[in-house]
Amino acid sequence: MGASFLLLSFTASVVVSCIFLPKILSSLGESVGYYLRRASRTRRELLLARVSSEQRSYSSEIHETRSAGDDEWEEIEGYAAGTSTNRGKADQDWKGIVGFFHPFCNAGGGGERVLWAAIRATQKRWPDAVCVVYTGDHDVDKAAILERVKDRFNIQLYPPTVHFLYLSTRHYVLSSTWPHFTLLGQSLGSLILAYDAFTLLVPDVFIDTMGYAFALALSHFFFPSVPTGAYVHYPTISTDMLDSLSAGGQGVNAGAGEGWKGTAKRQYWQLFARLYRMVGSTIDVVMTNSSWTQTHIQSLWGPSRKRHSPNTDSDIDVVFPPVAVEELESAVDVSETTENKRGPYLLYIAQFRPEKNHQLILEAFADLLSSNNGFPSFPNETPKLVLVGSVRDSDDKTRVYNLRLLAHELKIKEHVEFICDATWPQVLGWLRRASIGVNGMWNEHFGIGVVEYQAAGLISVVNNSGGPKLDIVVNIDGEPTGFHASTVSEYSKAFARSLSLSPAETHAMRARARKSALRFTDRGFAEKWIRHMERLVQLQIEKASET
């Protein structure tokens, strides 16, 4: 009797908690959210007051810059306004606070370029919105950060509407803080860091640009009315990692799935992947930096996002990070008249590292020379392979030495030029003179170098894999911008085909390559960023009017 009563009451409590637990949890989250909002209200008011006073003192300068005609931006604004047909112009004056979660904002890497370009685009689209960056870089103030952004990335931000809030708990996301269970530890750390951020200020839209998706989930838990966005450079756990544990897998963890340790590791990763999927389902707008990342994030987050919000558009979009394409475009002319400046030169710009596969490129080039007797477009000229790369240490030196030996053995020494630690003017010189840009690496995630080839009008011959295949050397206007190859003979054939195109075909392909590179400009980035931001702003307006 006692036992069955116990059992009954246990079952009842399980049923009750299953039904009510989510409710209890979510109202708990909202109460904490309410408390956090109240606690940071004064800071919010101070911030807004500071913004408007800075805006007033800068207003003469705004006038100058506006009338100085930032032409390229005018067009983006026009474009942006065009997409918001059903919203009218009202949201142009949206005045919300956009919080960017980027604890290492002064690092100066590719991830930071994305952050600053995103803030600049946001500022242009919503001049009255305030962008705050949550950072842990205590040693630098706003003026110093903005100065560095200008020097390092040539990005000029409008100072009055960008502000920095300093986090004091950044060490929790360092991998050194979590020697064991690093994935889980760092994610927990990002929760602490996000809590830290919310005690400073609760934004109206919250965006993570560093890969701390758990921070976004916490925001959703505390503040359901704050839309969240993620710009993902790299999945925290990838499907490759999960697969690699199973027997027969590849990579660093190959075979690590055996034995009890392996089982434990698999369980741990799977648990983590489960949490990561849940987190992904809470994010309103997801962007990735490449097709590669998109595929991984789609397979991890796609299903749970669909389940979570079946009716909304839960697309995960690729927004390419901006590359300095414009500089190259103005430095290198591509026209029919510049064609006579180019020779049958194959340019390969890459560090002398093993995965860049210089060896295969040398072999393919030797094959090209032995199997062709010249090309009509380049009478009296033998093709030449130009290898440009930096030599960082003695390992690199040894590799260059071995590659020279190989060129000698292949009897192509006179037709191969090594240029170590080239200066930028030297690189530009070759980009103007070469016909073909080469990339030999397998499964490169992106390949900024290949974008640079395209911007300079080179015809690319790249490995049939990774970012160069999926994202960069793609068809433009239905026609190719270069060739994909895998083996020595495929590379050699692709070189031969590129060199045998008629002058008209050659020029058309160069023009398409250049057009292709435009997708990676600041401008291309800004247009897409704004489109996604518009959705977040729209959600914010809707959710704010509901409450």
Ligand SMILES: *[C@@H]1O[C@H](CO)[C@@H](O)[C@H](O)[C@H]1NC(C)=O
């Ligand atoms: C995306 O981010 C990852 C990680 O930082 C990087 O390796 C990759 O090159 C990036 N892709 C692009 C298109 O920049």
Ligand SMILES: *[C@@H]1O[C@H](CO)[C@@H](O)[C@H](O)[C@H]1NC(C)=O
């Ligand atoms: C190029 O990619 C293919 C897969 O498409 C791979 O099998 C091959 O090893 C790669 N070649 C080089 C030179 O990296």
